[in-house]
Amino acid sequence: MRSVMICLLALTPCLASAWSAARAVDMRFVPETAVAPLAMHIHMVHLREVDLREGKAVAEFSFHNAGEQPLTITNVKPSCGCVTIRMHENREFKPDEHGKFYVEVDTAGEQSGLQEYTVDVAYRTRESAAEEHKHVTFRVDVPEKKVTVKPRALIFYQLSPEKTTQTVTITDFRSLGNLELLDVRCGLEQLSIENRRVEQDAHGNPQVKFDVAITGVAPAGRQTDVIVVTTSDPEFPEIKVPLLVNGPMEK
Secondary structure, three states, rough: OOOHHHHHHHHHHHHHHHEEEEHHHHHOOOOOOOOEEEOOOOOOOEEEEOOOOOOOOOEEEEEEEEEOOOEEEEEEEEEOOOEEEOOOOEHHHOOEEEEEEEEEHHHOOOOEEEEEEEEEEEEOEEEEEEEEEEEEEEEEEEOOOOOOEEOOOOOEEEOOOEEEEEEEEEOOOOOOOOOOOEEEOOOOEEEEEEEEEEEEEEOOEEEEEEEEEOOOOOOOOEEEEEEEEEEEEOOOOOEEEEEEEEOOOOO
8 A cells, every 4th residue: 555655646746747738738729719801900989079060070990901812891881870981982902901981970969978889890701601790889978069150160262253152050959048149240341141040950959040241352362350149148148250251362
């Protein structure tokens, strides 16, 4: 019995060494996951500050073909109808060729707070029997909506006597907003305010619109001024729109 114990004690280090070696071999030969042909350079874009005056939140997603065969983007599908996808007409990519697409959200129709949208990118290679998919995420922090003015500034190129007209749109996003336009004024003699009206945007938000018209050839060079809009709202009693008028080149 004593001799048996001595033999076991002598063999224990050898058995432990053999087990460790076998475990190391198993770990060493675990097969690596195959690299997907469509390599997205980024999988999520988070816009934390969105300028509501622009009316759009846009994210860019770039990628390249990491495979050895040509790759075709068959579909780019957003999670909801409020998201628009813009992509170049070319949807076939050679190995190592790069591409991009844009995800655009109309913030005017979205609630304030964190909004998340997903996009499913379907693609196929010559060797694949079925479509494969990648998903990307677009997060937007939509701030509390108040009052926006579009455009933020007016630029005229008044080089002929014909009347030129641009429209200013003031949109009230507040749930209880009732902004009423009282007066619109500007110091330029050639400028006139026309066709004041009250409308609603596609999401039911009230809008005040008016046309800014300039008639006749403007003086040579550049003139700057400000259109001042007076309203009945105590939070926004005055709204100012910068104005730039370009006349003929000075001789």
